[in-house]
Amino acid sequence: MKTLQDPKQLDSAIKNLEEIQLKFNKNKPLIFLDFDGTLAPIVENHEDAGMDDETREIVKQLSNKYAIAVVSGRGLSDVRNKVGLSDIYYAGSHGFEIAGPNNFEKDNEEAKKMLPVFTQIEQTLRQELNKIDGVRFERKKFTLAIHYRQVAEEKISEFHNIIENVVENYPDLHKGDGKKVVEIKPNIDWHKGKAVNFLRKELSTHKNPFSIYLGDDTTDEDAFREMENGIGILVGEHGNDSYADYRIENIEEVKQCLSALL
Ligand SMILES: [Mg+2]
Missing domain, CATH: 3.40.50.1000 (HAD superfamily/HAD-like)
Structure with a gap:
């Protein structure tokens, strides 16, 4: 171990x-x-x-x-x-x-079934995060990455809150945190x-x-x-x-x- x-x-x-x-x-x-x-x-x-x-x-x-x-x-x-x-x-x-x-x-295979869900959540998040400058979206096949390296420090907690609130409505997806990036991924082990x-x-x-x-x-x-x-x-x-x-x-x-x- x-x-x-x-x-x-x-x-x-x-x-x-x-x-x-x-x-x-x-x-x-x-x-x-x-x-x-x-x-x-x-x-x-x-x-x-x-x-x-x-x-x-x-x-x-x-x-x-x-x-x-x-x-x-x-x-x-x-x-x-x-x-x-x-x-x-x-x-x-x-x-x-x-x-x-x-x-x-x-x-x-399971992730393939999730492709339409990603398209949907991306649209919603783009709208919701529109008010925060410096947010960058990167759509990968099975992950939606949202970069915030260029987001002002005082806006970062709002950024995370908005995403958490949206992701809550998608039980098949979850939010992961990396270095200055949030990644929405399928809830697949x-x-x-x-x-x-x-x-x-x-x-x-x-x-x-x-x-x-x-x-x-x-x-x-x-x-x-x-x-x-x-x-x-x-x-x-x-x-x-x-x-x-x-x-x-x-x-x-x-x-x-x-x-x-x-
Ligand atoms: Mg690395």
Whole structure:
């Protein structure tokens, strides 16, 4: 069982690279990577986020040796475009949409039924939030993200209240909170951890394949918890305790760590 720890108490992955490399070389690991805040810096405008060529090259080289999946809250086509590598797997919308090489595709069946409900709630929320400046909507296939990075500090509690009041009328949906983003998701027991477990079965013949997961946000905790046979590495912090095994300070250290695994 993974236990929750204060991120400050976690060992640095960079200081323990040898130990991680050792575990890595002993097993044939699967690599799971979050995108925003892990492979690409968090930026003011969500659309502007991108990974640099050096990171892309490292991930590409790793994918020649290991099975890799990028697991993101972004929509599948969005994250796939941003990473731009064709030989790896992608889990978009926190895993509601999964795709990979050779036309591999898997949408969550229950979530598919929710598509008209999303259209409805988006219309309502756009009207209700019209009075708050700086709100940005991003419709992904199975998630409605509402960004408030540019909303004035004194308007933020009103912003949350409006959304909570609307979501209350939709028992099939719930509101999740990320870094300066609210995400309306289907009330289906499905998250990054389940996506990772689905892919672990798909990508390996082992029953419990050794895996490594790097992520920076609260939604990554569901995946860290599944790293029973593996390593979770928290990038930076998200303000809560973590199920990760190690921490890493920033995306420069992510590069350092991934290069070492090559
Ligand atoms: Mg992230």
